[in-house]
Amino acid sequence: MSTVVAAKGGLEGVVAGASALCDIDGRSGRLLYCGYDIVDLAEHSSFEETAYLLWHGELPTAAELAELARELREHLDPHPAVWDVARTAGPDANPMAVLRTQVSLLGALDGDAADNSDDADRRKAARLVAQVGTLVAGTERIQQGLDPIAPRQDLSLAANFLYMLRGTLPDAEEVRAFDVALVLHAEHGMNASTFAARVTAATLSDMHSAITSAIGALKGPLHGGANERVMELLRELPDPASTPKLIREMLDRKRRIMGFGHRVYRTEDPRATILRRWSRSLGERAGDTRWYELTRGVEQAVMEEKGLYPNVDLYSASAYTSLGLPQRIFTPIFAMSRMAGWTANVIEQHRDNRLIRPDSDYIGPAPRDYVPLDARSAA
Ligand SMILES: CC(C)(COP(=O)(O)OP(=O)(O)OC[C@H]1O[C@@H](n2cnc3c(N)ncnc32)[C@H](O)[C@@H]1OP(=O)(O)O)[C@@H](O)C(=O)NCCC(=O)NCCS
Numbered sequence: 001m002s003t004v005v006a007a008k009g010g011l012e013g014v015v016a017g018a019s020a021l022c023d024i025d026g027r028s029g030r031l032l033y034c035g036y037d038i039v040d041l042a043e044h045s046s047f048e049e050t051a052y053l054l055w056h057g058e059l060p061t062a063a064e065l066a067e068l069a070r071e072l073r074e075h076l077d078p079h080p081a082v083w084d085v086a087r088t089a090g091p092d093a094n095p096m097a098v099l100r101t102q103v104s105l106l107g108a109l110d111g112d113a114a115d116n117s118d119d120a121d122r123r124k125a126a127r128l129v130a131q132v133g134t135l136v137a138g139t140e141r142i143q144q145g146l147d148p149i150a151p152r153q154d155l156s157l158a159a160n161f162l163y164m165l166r167g168t169l170p171d172a173e174e175v176r177a178f179d180v181a182l183v184l185h186a187e188h189g190m191n192a193s194t195f196a197a198r199v200t201a202a203t204l205s206d207m208h209s210a211i212t213s214a215i216g217a218l219k220g221p222l223h224g225g226a227n228e229r230v231m232e233l234l235r236e237l238p239d240p241a242s243t244p245k246l247i248r249e250m251l252d253r254k255r256r257i258m259g260f261g262h263r264v265y266r267t268e269d270p271r272a273t274i275l276r277r278w279s280r281s282l283g284e285r286a287g288d289t290r291w292y293e294l295t296r297g298v299e300q301a302v303m304e305e306k307g308l309y310p311n312v313d314l315y316s317a318s319a320y321t322s323l324g325l326p327q328r329i330f331t332p333i334f335a336m337s338r339m340a341g342w343t344a345n346v347i348e349q350h351r352d353n354r355l356i357r358p359d360s361d362y363i364g365p366a367p368r369d370y371v372p373l374d375a376r377s378a379a
Pocket of ligand 1: 222258306
């Protein structure tokens with residue numbers, strides 16, 4: 001019989017470990033990476049700098065940032081076998097399932113696979129962050145019947161991703177918007193996928209196994225998959241005028257509206273505030289603010305009916321669409337940016353490890369005698 005106190009459903013409110021990476025104040029809607037406010041990082045930082053911050057706990061000097069950029073450039077090209085995975089999976093495969101399999105394969109091929117030391121974990125983290133954009137862009141092109149485009153050595157990770165996806169160089173505004181989105185999604189405390197990564201790492205399994213677990217968890221619609229469902233919802237709505245009525249009907253039918261609600265935030269998710277502005281400006285820039293306006297309408301209706309605040313996924317859907325990014329890679333893009341946070345969590349877990357093995361409350365039958373097969377009656 002269990003002697004521990006039962007946790008609330010979904011482990012809500014349970015502190016599952018200590019971390020120096022991310023602090024979320026769900027009441028005031030504040031999010032900090034290693035003490036730096038996400039608002040400042042979105043304004044002034046870059047994805048590369050944010051990854052460095054998460055891995056080292058401090059912002060890099062100019063020389064350290066240049067060295068990281070060099071290291072990332074060196075690893076942009078993954079082992080070519082990853083393209084066999086994409087081709088074998090075919091055009092209709094779920095891109096998150098393909099990514100999960102590619103990362104798993106890269107783990108089997110990694111020279112540091114059996115080494116969980118700090119240095120080896122850091123090298124694997126840099127390789128994964130460098131390669132994941134190439135994997136996502138190349139897989140999308142293969143699924144479109146095209147060939148992957150090789151990464152360039154003169155571009156940032158954000159610019160390279162847009163280039164590898166489209167085959168043309170993105171402009172500065174697009175790169176900035178995408179870089180901000182990567183910074184905003186990079187880390188978020190003990191969310192489901194990070195917890196999955198830490199549980200795997202805590203068995204002293206390797207970095208790639210932990211990241212494979214995390215990708216599997218992020219794939220679900222209640223986590224990373226929500227941004228794609230937001231876009232599906234927007235496509236269902238004919239115009240802003242009919243949005244309140246349609247949303248009301250959906251809520252009456254107990255339908256969950258994706259992009260709203262959060263386990264931690266009791267106010268607006270600060271990432272949604274920043275992405276709302278980008279959604280609007282990217283829409284204006286593309287000469288089509290329809291997705292932004294529809295999203296605003298949904299936001300107002302859900303607030304009025306349910307008092308629920310938007311989360312990070314609500315405005316990333318319209319922002320990505322205005323950037324011309326296909327809906328089916330929204331969740332892989334989330335994985336691309338969260339790779340920085342996941343890998344930082346694995347490094348942290350390996351540094352000060354204890355097996356994560358919670359208890360469960362037994363709710364099954366009381367002890368009973370075994371019934372031989374011939375003595376069992378059909379129910
Ligand atoms: C994120 C989420 C899973 C958090 O869930 P949680 O902390 O377990 O909260 P619950 O699922 O227990 O929901 C609490 C109440 O709010 C309602 N609610 C929460 N999110 C809702 C949503 N997006 N749409 C409609 N109702 C919602 C629930 O129906 C429930 O209402 P009830 O008490 O009347 O039954 C949940 O808000 C959700 O499913 N959101 C949509 C998916 C999403 O956007 N995920 C991305 C998160 S960043």
